[in-house]
Amino acid sequence: MCVLFIFSSSFGWTQKNTRILFILDASNSMNVDWNNNQTRMEAAKEVLIQEVEKLRGIPNLEIALRVYGHQTPVTNTYQDCNDTKLEVPFGINTVDAIKSKVKSIQAKGSTPIARSLEAAAGDFPDTLARNYIILITDGLESCDNDPCIVARKLKDKGVKVTPFVIGLGMDLSYLDKFDCIGAYSDAESKESFRNVLASIVSKTLVNTTVQVNLNDITKNPLETNVTLFFYESGTSTLKYTFTHTLNRKNLPDTLVLDPEVKYDLVVNTLPKLEKKGIALQKHTHNTIIVDAPQGYLKFIATKNNLNPNFQMRVTLKDDSKTLHAQNLNSTQKYLVGTYDLEIFTLPRTYQRVEISQSKTTFVDIVPAGIFQYTVAKACVGQIFYERQANQWEWVCNLDEGPLEGKWSLQPGNYKIVYREKGQKSSAYTKEKKFRIDSNKTLLLNL
Numbered sequence: 116m117c118v119l120f121i122f123s124s125s126f127g128w129t130q131k132n133t134r135i136l137f138i139l140d141a142s143n144s145m146n147v148d149w150n151n152n153q154t155r156m157e158a159a160k161e162v163l164i165q166e167v168e169k170l171r172g173i174p175n176l177e178i179a180l181r182v183y184g185h186q187t188p189v190t191n192t193y194q195d196c197n198d199t200k201l202e203v204p205f206g207i208n209t210v211d212a213i214k215s216k217v218k219s220i221q222a223k224g225s226t227p228i229a230r231s232l233e234a235a236a237g238d239f240p241d242t243l244a245r246n247y248i249i250l251i252t253d254g255l256e257s258c259d260n261d262p263c264i265v266a267r268k269l270k271d272k273g274v275k276v277t278p279f280v281i282g283l284g285m286d287l288s289y290l291d292k293f294d295c296i297g298a299y300s301d302a303e304s305k306e307s308f309r310n311v312l313a314s315i316v317s318k319t320l321v322n323t324t325v326q327v328n329l330n331d332i333t334k335n336p337l338e339t340n341v342t343l344f345f346y347e348s349g350t351s352t353l354k355y356t357f358t359h360t361l362n363r364k365n366l367p368d369t370l371v372l373d374p375e376v377k378y379d380l381v382v383n384t385l386p387k388l389e390k391k392g393i394a395l396q397k398h399t400h401n402t403i404i405v406d407a408p409q410g411y412l413k414f415i416a417t418k419n420n421l422n423p424n425f426q427m428r429v430t431l432k433d434d435s436k437t438l439h440a441q442n443l444n445s446t447q448k449y450l451v452g453t454y455d456l457e458i459f460t461l462p463r464t465y466q467r468v469e470i471s472q473s474k475t476t477f478v479d480i481v482p483a484g485i486f487q488y489t490v491a492k493a494c495v496g497q498i499f500y501e502r503q504a505n506q507w508e509w510v511c512n513l514d515e516g517p518l519e520g521k522w523s524l525q526p527g528n529y530k531i532v533y534r535e536k537g538q539k540s541s542a543y544t545k546e547k548k549f550r551i552d553s554n555k556t557l558l559l560n561l
Contacts, residue, residue, distance in 0.1 A: 132177070132244035133175060133176050133177070133319060134176075134240075134244050134246045134247065135170075135176070135178045135249060135319055136178075136180075137167070137178065137213070138180075138181045138248060138252075139159065139160075139163065139180065139181070139217065140222075140228075140252035141182050141183065141221065141224065142222060142223075142224055143189045145184075146223075147253075153305070155253050160218065162312060163312075164214050164218070166312050166316055167210055170210060176320065177206060177207065177244075178210070179213075180213045181200065181201045181202065181231060183227055183231045184198055184227070185200075186200065187223075189224050194225035194257065194258070196225060199230055199234055203216055226253075226254065226255070226256060227260070228255075228256045229258065229264070229265045230265075231250070232265045232266070245319070247319045249319075323373075323395055323401070324371055324400045325369070325400075325402075325403060326370065327343060327382075327403045327405065328405065329341070331408045336366070338359075338408065338409055339359050341359050342358055342359070343356070345357075345378045346380075347377070347378065348377035348392050348393070349379070357370060374395040377392060377394050378393040378395075379391045380393055380403060380405070384409060384449075385438060385439055386438055388450075390403065408451040409448050409473070410449065410471045410472055410474050410476065411447070412429070412454070412470060413446040413477050413478070414427050414443050414444065415478070415479050416444075416480040418554070421482070421485070421523055423460075425443045425480060426441065426442055427442075427478065429454055431453075431455070432453040433455070438454075443480075454469075458478075460523075461483075461523060461524050461525065462502070464480065464481070466478060481525060483525055483554075484524060484551040484555045485521065485522075485524075485556040486498075486529070486551055486559075487558045488520050488531065488558070488561050489519045489559075489560050489561065490533075490560075492518070492537065493536040494515070495533065496512070496531060496533025496534065497509060497511070497531075498510040498511050498529060499529060500527060501529065501530070510522075513531075513533060515536055526551050529548065529550070530546050530549070531549070531561070532544065532545075545561075547561065
């Protein structure tokens with residue numbers, strides 16, 4: 116198990132200087148095998164060294180390193196709860212010193228998280244910069260102090276604590292222990308840990324964050340699980356793609372975007388939503404609000420014994436443009452509103468439906484019936500449907516070759532107009548009216 120917290124102590128977002136204090140857990144439990152034939156310690160050291168190297172040469176940035184559990188071995192009868200030390204203080208160009216120290220560290224001691232956090236508050240020269248602590252640890256406090264109490268003390272001293280907790284291979288039941296500190300997420304591999312750490316470090320450097328509130332009908336940001344496209348405003352240049360997510364607190368996830376760019380946002384709901392010319396405020400948290408209330412449309416045929424395989428064309432009310440082609444026995448999410456449906460039965464079925472917030476609207480197709488015919492000689496002809504009184508709508512053509520035909524038709528009144536193929540006069544035209552009922556078969560001998 117490996118957990119990462121990030122704490123920020125920030126006084127004035129307009130300050131350019133940034134300080135990041137890495138706290139590395141070197142307790143004995145970090146020697147347990149994790150994955151990829153590495154111990155937790157080996158994986159943590161590898162990822163930390165690589166991420167620290169990426170910070171080389173970044174202007175207005177200072178980084179430092181504190182380690183705990185690396186000086187005194189833990190035994191069955193003793194653990195050193197004061198085993199925490201600032202190994203590399205803040206300064207300019209400390210990347211090499213931190214990498215060298217991390218490589219030499221051996222995990223062997225206890226896990227004094229609370230005392231390390233308390234001591235770390237004094238590692239920063241002042242509170243004028245944007246100060247962050249990133250703590251990498253493999254689990255829970257092993258000494259007698261409570262990290263929650265320390266977190267409250269830091270807040271009382273004016274230190275704003277906003278942690279991200281990432282549990283690597285952690286028993287998820289442990290995560291409740293960190294509620295008093297802040298948000299958390301879990302990762303199950305070294306690679307996912309690498310991605311999360313890189314993302315958090317990026318947030319500390321850029322410090323321009325964004326959340327997209329997809330509001331429901333009550334203006335609460337509870338809609339989610341759609342793709343977001345961020346284009347450079349006024350262009351077709353796609354800068355970022357995200358799957359919108361609600362975090363464990365059921366709030367929109369935090370994104371890191373370049374604040375120098377203006378954006379056009381496309382929210383890929385059905386139909387899609389667009390918000391253009393978005394300018395981000397630098398060095399602060401931005402909220403983009405999009406009204407996106409949604410409900411569900413379920414397409415079924417519960418009483419049809421013929422096992423149909425229909426599709427349904429969905430359009431906005433009074434709009435001829437196809438929005439979606441939905442298959443039978445599927446459920447699709449749409450924005451709240453009114454939609455026109457064209458269902459590819461024989462003949463076409465048309466329907467208008469209302470989609471309501473978080474509710475499922477059912478479209479249940481009326482069961483078809485079977486129409487069969489036989490002829491003595493090959494015929495040409497067409498089948499028509501009486502949609503309104505004496506208003507005949509073409510349905511299909513007869514196949515000119517075979518002496519029999521079969522169709523699944525929706526219930527209603529029909530007529531078949533035909534003549535023998537070999538006859539060369541329209542005077543030989545015949546017609547016969549018939550009715551189709553659901554789940555019944557009609558056989559006509561023409």
